[in-house]
Amino acid sequence: MQPDFWHKKWQESDIGFHNSDANPLLVKHFPALGLATGSRVFLPLCGKTLDINWLLAQGFQVVGAELSPIAIEQLFDELGVVPEITQQKDLQHYRAPNIDIFMGDIFNVTHNLIGQVDAIYDRAALVALPFDMRTRYTSHLKAITHNAKQLMICFVYDQNQLAGPPFSISDDEVKAHYSADYTLSLLESAEVVGNLKGQCPACENVWLLDNGM
Template sequence: MTDWIKRWQEGKIGWHKKLPNSKLIEFITCLKLCKNSTIFVPLCGKSVDMLYLLEKGYRIIGVELSELAAEQFFKENELEYSIKKTDQFIIYYAPNIQIYCGDFFDLNAHDLKAVSAVYDRAALIALPADLRQEYTQHLYSIIQAGCRVLLLTLNYPQSQISGPPFAVNQAQVLSLYKNGFDCQLLQCFNDLENEPKFQRANVDFIEKATYCLHKK
């Protein structure tokens, strides 16, 4: 995880996008949200997807290892914020949003008791294979029954280019979430033409998939 902090310090954050993710906009209805619903965004960085969700009238709880990312989110979006500390987290907060700076695995069900949906654009695919099962199990343990998850993944020949983001295919998603979640594949397509980094590496394909999960 020190590499993650170093990437933020050096500004090597190629995963960060300046516009809201098109799949979030297209498929957010699968979360069946009410106005003022609270959405959990794991490994949130300074994603403008959170700003999009705020502007839609939702509440946000994010978790992020880098304090620099949290600071940049609020400052770049001109949001006045405050800071409070707990035993395990430094929490940056403003109206309708809290970003917990610390280890995702230190979150508990009480921290997320208000959450009715999860938006995972870059958490699962940011983790190496040996952490993914632990991640999905911990996520299951800290969200309420009935909670829905909008999950975005990438799949490509991992032998042709190293992650992160790491390749996670449909079979792996189904295996990771089979205990406790219903899983629906919403979309999967090859988007190599829009990924110059993967083109330069001569990768054969890059599939982008969107899933809707439902905690039983």
């Protein structure tokens, strides 16, 4: 996916991937990460997800990366806060109490920019990327977070029936990306009610990636 693909989605409000509530699988399984209140959670390719509102309401700090300025502006509008905006090399840093969002290409995000991360919540990032980008993405994610533990939600479906994104991520692919660095646990495989995009039977798989810390 080229950046123009996602900019066009946001410009045209073609954001069917945006939920109107916090993801129930996040609410159900987030405690599996065992985080203390105040811990810092990284959301890659975060959009304006209401999962951020939920995490903030639970007392967590949020750091995110997002390509679209429209998504970020709408996020802060919906949070009801005015962020401080600064330029950080190739990225813009939007900052408000307990939340830092970096606008730009996620591959320009570094550990020094985002700082200490206690966990990752990946609900919409891996599934948004085509196959030939996913190895680079997962390697980069591990590098900038120092292999922070992770709660990841991905779709599994017959890719021949529906073109992504979101793309189908098989169990074998999850293991190929992450098993060398984490202990993997499939917490739940939930059927997508009404099919994916109303067209294709699918499941949402919830993975815990435990780094042993």
